[in-house]
Amino acid sequence: MTRTQASPVRSWTASTSVLSLRNVDVHRGEAHVLRDVSFEMPPNAVTALLGRNGAGKTTTLLAVVGLLAATGRMSMAGTDLKPLKVDERVRQGIGYVPEDREVFADLTVAENLRLAMRGPESQARLQQVHKLFPILHERAQQRAGTLSGGQQQMIAIARALLNDNKILLIDEPSKGLAPAVVTEVVQAIEQVKATTTILLVEQNLAVAARLADHALVLDQGRLVYSGPMEDFARDTEATSRWLGVDIRPKAVGGRGNE
Amino acid sequence: MKRTAARNVPLAIAVALFAAVPFLSNVSVPLVFDGPLGSLGTMQIIAVGLIFAALAMTFDLLFGYTGLLSFGHTLWFALGLYLPAVLMVGAGAPFGTALLLALAACLLLSLIIGAVALRTSGIAFAMVTMAFAEAFLIFVERNPTKMFGGDEGITVAGSLLPQAVRGVAGIGTVYWIALVLAVTIYLLLRQSVGSRAGHVLQGLKENPLRVELLGLHTYRFRLLSFVLSSMLAVLCGFVYLLVARVAYPGIAGTDFALLIMVMVVFGGTGRLWGAALGGFLYGVANIRLGSMSTAAFGEGLPQWISGPLQEPPLYIGLAVVLMMLFAPEGLAGLIEKASSRLRARLAGSRRGRNSGAAPSGSGGTPGGDGTETALAASGQR
Amino acid sequence: MAMNDVISLLISGLGLAGIYFLLASGLSLIYGLMRVLNLAHGAIFAVGGFVGWAALEYLPVEPDWLRFTAALVLATLAGAMLGILIEKGLLARLYGRPYAQMLLTLGLAFAMTAFLGGWLGHDPLTLKQPAWFDEVTVIAGSRVVNSRLVIVGIALILFLATVVFLRRSKHGLIIRAGVNNRSMVMALGINVSKSFTLLFVIGSGLAGLGGVLAGVFFGSVTPELGTQQLIFAFIVIIVGGLGSLEGTALAALVVAVLQQFVNYYGPPGAGDLVTVLLLAVMLLVRPRGLLGKVAA
Structure with missing residues (x-):
């Protein structure tokens, strides 16, 4: 069974959808990197955004945050995002965990976190974040640039957890991390996923399969699959066709494949 | 082929107009020029305009081709005046020898300064080039060698110049030299810069100080562009020396360096003919406005x-x-x-x-999307 | 090299370093945060110098140290006001187009310098400094003009104040982070432009104040004061590393002290030329600058 055609987008209605993209196009310089992408994201679930390198995954997140100009319609929990600037969009309730962490290397860990705290509830959330990542508490006064990649990834995720966000956009949390650290990061995301809506870009299919409920697959800027993650992960022909990978040889620490 | 031909029509018209000037001794352009077009005074002014047009285009070579913004481009123009002047007046070198020696010295210097300045890019490059140009001005003004004329500059007596460009008759010759200079530089640069104009325009709206073109070019290529644009500016300096017959500190240093940029911007960045237009207008206006008395402006108003x-x-x-x-x-x-x-x-x-204006391109509309593209530019690393 | 000269030159160098720092730090941070190269920064510096001159000349305040304090405050306010006008009134309209913004400030620099020159002339105007400024204090056996000490003291206080602002305040945090990675600051839901306006105003105020100190240091002010000093500010910024406050301070010290010594012992203009040489050497050895953060 293959899904060569883009299956019709699952019909979560706009009212229940946390994030909704309609006919979104993005150009980067002369390249047309996102073509007519539409999807809806259901609440309290993890949606994985998959595809080869350069398929447009990161671009999609940047367009939602507003760091890239896009045409088409974009709304979050009923709010039109298009007229809003980056910071205004984020204050509507987006937690963004960028590719390559993007922590502020010259600032201390505490300052990195303080910068992300937006509201009065953030202080209480800081306690929870410290429980989730105790190392960030221990190293609070250390310059973030001196931390390991995994610890920087924890800062990046922590920043998104410090506010009462409607959605988290997480870009390749496992990239460049040692397997043991990947497990730690994955476990952290698992802890918060029950109560949060997450759009997850992930190269590592095993990680995606373990975390995500739904899958969106991009190929050359077009959405080619939208449906349950389980179905997609099991469909070896589809995974090798759209991702060029086979799930089986890879395993995430501690747990095999379903 | 057809497109090239079409592109050449405005150029041909412009060249024909300028070539006709010396013969139009009965035509006068009131307000703009005092005497008729063919008069020596007017020809001299137009020659200056042509030289500045050429100078502005050489600035555009560096900016347009490599995305490098120089705040010190005038260094090369000034050297083009000062070095021959020093060699002729101070060292007694004959005209031709002076030019050759000056060319060689500038080639060496532009290689050295380019090699150092190109260790940076973007705004740092602008600042560094400005520092070098200002260093030359300091050197000239403080005049430690007593050869660079200080505040007065170095006047080159007509007798030191070749017969052909001397005296009243020489003005005509210099006019033709200036025209050939401007047209040659235009044609030379159109070939190389023309195709890049679009990119620069793009950069103008996004973030030209870090135009991504930079990444496309090797260090050696950028150095070559730097040397070429510098040497062409030196040539402009040579021709200007024939007209002005004095090397003076006003054309060295930061203010004039920034003025060159103003000329280009005023004419239109990213279009070679825009730079030429800006340079020409500045050259002409500078002389004409300078000779017009502005003393009467604002008479009767308070001093401030x-x-x-x-x-x-x-x-x-x-x-x-x-x-x-x-x-x-x-x-x-x-x-x-x-x-x-x-x-x-x-x-x-x-x-x-009865249609209205055609749907123009995205050019220059100050819309909301300008913001977003800029963010995008800073967002991608 | 007499010891007396060394100490007095060192203190002169420190004073000049303070002036460079006041001019360069704002310029560097403003560029670091928003990629706006404010070429009118030097003109604001010159306006500050003229406001200081006018206050010392005409303000009916006694004693003279109080008049001098008033001159500093007025020049700072003038600089800050100009900063607000330029940022809110003009630059904000070209938001996201740093090249157009830079050219606009270039136009402003021309216009403001011409305005000062047309109104008050291009000849140096001598500042009426408090009498005590011209007296000398003996430090470690060498005679140092008091005005130098005043400049060093004020610059030091302002440097520390700037560091505290950047380290301790919320806006300071945003500015430091923004110089590092502005898109990410925005992606944390922070309105960077508010902090930028504040930075622009503070930077312009410091430049205005720096203009008065420069007037004291050189004894007089001219409309071209800003453009001249802007060059050295650029050198300081590159040597120190774009966007780094500490680097700017360090480079200001190195450049100014070197300049003072060479100007004193060398032929005329040599000190100024040596700073350019220092810049060239720096670029060859370490193009990022002493403590550079922004990859320019």
């Missing part, structure tokens, strides 16, 4: 109004501010917009439709 009104840089500065706010693509942009509108209207009426 009338005083500034007599300062030409005030007008230049305000014009740049207004240009950036309302027409950031310069005169060339305005002209192109007007001509495309005109063409659209002609096409519309030919079809018997």
